[in-house]
Amino acid sequence: xxxxxxxxxxxxxxxxxxxxxxxxxxxxxxxxxxxxxxxxxxxxxxxxxxxxxxxxxxxxxxxxxxxxxxxxxxxxxxxxxxxxxxxxxxxxxxxxxxxxxxxxxxxxxxxxxxxxxxxxxxxxxxx
Amino acid sequence: xxxxxxxxxxxxxxxxxxxxxxxxxxxxxxxxxxxxxxxxxxxxxxxxxxxxxxxxxxxxxxxxxxxxxxxxxxxxxxxxxxxxxxxxxxxxxxxxxxxxxxxxxxxxxxxxxxxxxxxxxxxxxxx
DNA sequence: ATTGACCTTTACGGAAACGTCAAGTAGGCC
DNA sequence: GGCCTACTTGACGTTTCCGTAAAGGTCAAT
Numbered sequence: 001x002x003x004x005x006x007x008x009x010x011x012x013x014x015x016x017x018x019x020x021x022x023x024x025x026x027x028x029x030x031x032x033x034x035x036x037x038x039x040x041x042x043x044x045x046x047x048x049x050x051x052x053x054x055x056x057x058x059x060x061x062x063x064x065x066x067x068x069x070x071x072x073x074x075x076x077x078x079x080x081x082x083x084x085x086x087x088x089x090x091x092x093x094x095x096x097x098x099x100x101x102x103x104x105x106x107x108x109x110x111x112x113x114x115x116x117x118x119x120x121x122x123x124x125x126x127x
Numbered sequence: 128x129x130x131x132x133x134x135x136x137x138x139x140x141x142x143x144x145x146x147x148x149x150x151x152x153x154x155x156x157x158x159x160x161x162x163x164x165x166x167x168x169x170x171x172x173x174x175x176x177x178x179x180x181x182x183x184x185x186x187x188x189x190x191x192x193x194x195x196x197x198x199x200x201x202x203x204x205x206x207x208x209x210x211x212x213x214x215x216x217x218x219x220x221x222x223x224x225x226x227x228x229x230x231x232x233x234x235x236x237x238x239x240x241x242x243x244x245x246x247x248x249x250x251x252x253x254x
Numbered sequence: 255a256t257t258g259a260c261c262t263t264t265a266c267g268g269a270a271a272c273g274t275c276a277a278g279t280a281g282g283c284c
Numbered sequence: 285g286g287c288c289t290a291c292t293t294g295a296c297g298t299t300t301c302c303g304t305a306a307a308g309g310t311c312a313a314t
Contacts, residue, residue: 009260009261010260010261011259011260011261020302020303021260021261022302022303022304023301023302023303025262025263026301026302030301039262039309039310040261040262040263040309040310041260041261041262041310042261042262057232057235057236058236059301060228060229060232061189061229061232061233061236062188062189064300064301065300065301066300071240074243075243082251085247085250085251086251088247089244089247089248092240092243092244092247093244095240096237096240096241096244099233099236099237099240100237101187102187102188102189102233103230103233103234103237105184105187105188106188106226106229106230106233107230108184109184109185109188109226110223110226110227110230113198113219113222113223113226114223116201116202116219117216117219117220117223120212120215120216120219121216123212124209124212124213136290136291137290137291137292138290138291147272147273148290148291149272149273149274150271150272150273152292152293153271153272157271166279166280166292167279167280167291167292167293168280168281168290168291168292169291169292186271191270191271192270192271193270
């Protein structure tokens with residue numbers, strides 16, 4: 001164990017995750033990730049990679065960076081006081097509900113687009 | 128038939144759909160809806176209501192207004208030439224694929240949030 | 255020693271999707 | 285006719301999420 005702690009440069013991170021260095025610095029400004037430093041150079045760890053993956057998936061499902069930050073923070077404080085935890089659960093539950101509603105809309109949209117595709121394709125059979 | 132054609136004012140539309148008049152005018156600027164006019168006043172028909180519902184659902188699933196406009200336009204031109212129709216199907220299919228990928232992300236996020244909620248709640252049982 | 259690749263911060267720029275006045279008009283009611 | 289309310293068209297402001305120079309520091313290779 002003590003598995004040879006690897007670091008990743010901002011460039012490597014960008015390449016691997018398909019984001020620019022500018023974006024990574026921006027996420028840092030917004031306090032979504034806090035890589036270590038060697039001097040001024042950023043060193044990303046595996047923990048940062050996990051967080052970044054979370055951030056990007058959050059973005060893909062339409063969460064704002066603010067939402068994502070809040071959820072990541074909640075993850076970090078999961079062990080706070082009882083009142084704190086109640087709030088945590090509450091906020092998470094809100095997002096879950098929102099995502100579930102969003103899934104319903106997505107399904108409806110997919111369905112409609114697909115049936116439209118079917119219609120247009122059927123027009124194509126004539127001729 | 129000839130079912131008593133009703134019109135709706137911009138205010139009614141806003142109230143019913145939960146959007147501001149400003150937003151409706153903006154959608155018109157962007158050519159997503161084109162209500163009739165009596166003088167300068169906008170008159171929305173049922174067709175406009177259907178389009179608006181489509182727009183809002185599109186927004187909820189994360190489509191940009193540009194995407195939505197394109198899809199609405201495709202609906203309108205569904206009867207174009209063959210080449211045109213192929214493009215139509217293609218573009219729709221792209222959106223469908225994108226939405227399907229998005230659904231996968233949503234499911235994963237929901238799952239993760241819910242298991243986190245479970246974790247925090249279990250901490251709450253102690254005490 | 256110089257080049258090139260990769261890193262840094264600071265700062266202005268820009269699209270998207272409206273919000274928010276401002277100033278004016280049109281129609282209905284008493 | 286006067287008032288109220290809802291409507292109109294600009295036009296500038298705002299937030300989010302970065303892009304894009306500008307102006308350099310660092311380190312390895314040539």
